[in-house]
Amino acid sequence: MVPICCIALLIISSFYVPKGQRYDDEAYDVYPIVITCQLERIIDGDTVVMQCPKAHDPRETSHRSVRIWGIDAPETGQKPWGKMATHTLTNIIGSHQTIELQVMAKDQYGRLLAKLFIQAQDVGLEMVEAGAAVVYARYNHDQDYINAQKRAKMSRLGIWQTAGAQQQPEQWRRLHP
Template identity: 40%
Template sequence: MRLTCKGKSVEVRLHCIDAPEYEQIPWGKQSRHHLRKITPRKVELKTIEIDQFGRTLGEVYTTEPSRRFLNLEQVVGGHAAVYEHYCSDPAFTRAQRKARKAGLGIWSKPGAQQTPWVFRHR
């Protein structure tokens, strides 16, 4: 995700999740479309760390009164998998379990789209 913070473009990796690669058709495009659809013009970024490639690893929240956690919403809708090795928040594993059971997004049929990290290492 790219955000503009104080006039500067910032590449943000969403903490706890791994979305399908854009080349993982159609899941990558669907994931990107969903994130764009749920992201308002103004968001709050909570930086977790800067990774080895200079990207910001963070949590993205909406600023409206009914504040939403966009990282988690991607998992709830089946548009991303939980990166369990890097995520200890049980809300993510619960959300993924529900999305899988409901057959949402990447869980709608079996395949490599469910584990983007495997797809990348092919």
């Protein structure tokens, strides 16, 4: 009787996922995780669509919307900075189709939140350095990003060319729901 109870407990416990760990058909067990994906298209200055390996079978892939972690780029309607941010991201990625992602989490819209790396270069950090995005201060406390933003501001690059509330994407979204 005791061995049967032990076996039953082992089987039941194998389905337990500890709090803080997430799993769904196209997510991963624990974040952060590093995966290599293929670029499909650039949506805007901080969102891309990638072909990524599935969690349960890495030989299979799926389309995933990926939000670049730690930055906030101007919205498409935030003229002229939205188009500039998309153009800058396009230039940074260039002809590179294979991109390494350090997936940090999933957001409320189901997008992967990830740092993107092309040959060990942090794409999000490059966006901030170019003045094409701001540090998402609520989530990103990385000093490299903060210093890059200070340099971009001092050099009046990208969105920092002209003073005004429209430069902060989060503020702009509040004014244009």
